[in-house]
Amino acid sequence: MFSALRGMPLDLFFRDDDADDDLPELHRLLKIFGNRGVPISLAVIPGTLTRPGAQTLRRAADSGEWLELHQHGWRHENHERTGRKCEFGVSRDMDAQRTDIAQGWARLADMVETPVAPVFTPPWNRCTPITAEVLRELGFCALSRERAGGALGVSLPEVSIAVDLFTWKGGAALKSPRSLGEEILRWAGERAPVGILLHHKVMRPEAFAMVEQLLDAVRSAARFHKLGDLCRNAN
Template identity: 40%
Template structure:
């Protein structure tokens, strides 16, 4: 085991109960070579990966290649990541489904995005929605349910929407987290992840952005996946599995 993962391994060893984790990668449709490279890392370790796809950015050929890979690997899922990944807010934090958009505009974007992805992915598309920048409004939640989407994934710090029929599957850890605009080191990431394990957060969702992950960063991730794969206390799951746990909890 790599030395930088010592705290993570210790936190896992000390857990009285198994540790559940899922992995979400955002922005399929952009930097697709790096997306395929990230998928390879997960396939190598036989761990599940949920890929958030931008409907307006994905082309037919890439979608077909992704779906083929998923059929062969078996543990890769796809879901909707907004519509065009465009900021519509005149000021403040960027948001595609934010307060300045009418219900009708949100509903139209969600529906046409879902329709496009269903055409490209068919049954391989999960009923899950990740809003760009992990932010949306309560009105978004109702539009999602109307569109046949059952799971919303945002940041764990967001207040639960409490929309009937909509489970939430939040992300607690950002693999590429920045602090004051500077990427944290792998040691700092390991310390924060070990803290989540120790605090019994369950399941823990980890977010990636393949577009900014180079070969070295993917190899660092491979260290982590190697540990999680081999550790007897870890249960890696898909987002659908994680969401069904939150419904039954």
């Protein structure tokens, strides 16, 4: 499995979304990356973060340099009456977006008591140019969405993901190792580093096993990055 990736000098980063509660799936994910010392950036939902969830993240972050935390919206709530789900969409003006992002940052920093990277992943990977403007004003160094997200027309660096472990039409479906490997190789030929997106809440044993196999295939030759480091380089 993933034999085409073995020994390739890939530049990769991993982003896992929707961290908030102290779930067995979160522990399993942290163990997989922590045991191997492979960096991962967790997008944490500030408004729904629980005390036990925050404790687990803090403990893991204290255990080594491999874990990085950043902000995933405010409460992961949809505010749009029509169209696609969005927490920072066209119906939210600048003040509303600023309030949510600022209170999210404050609550996250307060609860995890460990450094948080000044990177913002908008829920559903969607936001508006206003969001980017507010983020810049608040001192964030980058925005992370999907590669296919389209330009926002503002000068805030993007460190966006290219490859999703799942397809989402009609519910989360795990991709085959073959198509995942092909996607990684295709993106690696276009632009480094290649961001890979995980969602621990929907990951079942076969998904965790696939991630372990992927890491073990690429580990010897790949370089792994964290979002915060990438945006420092982008600025």
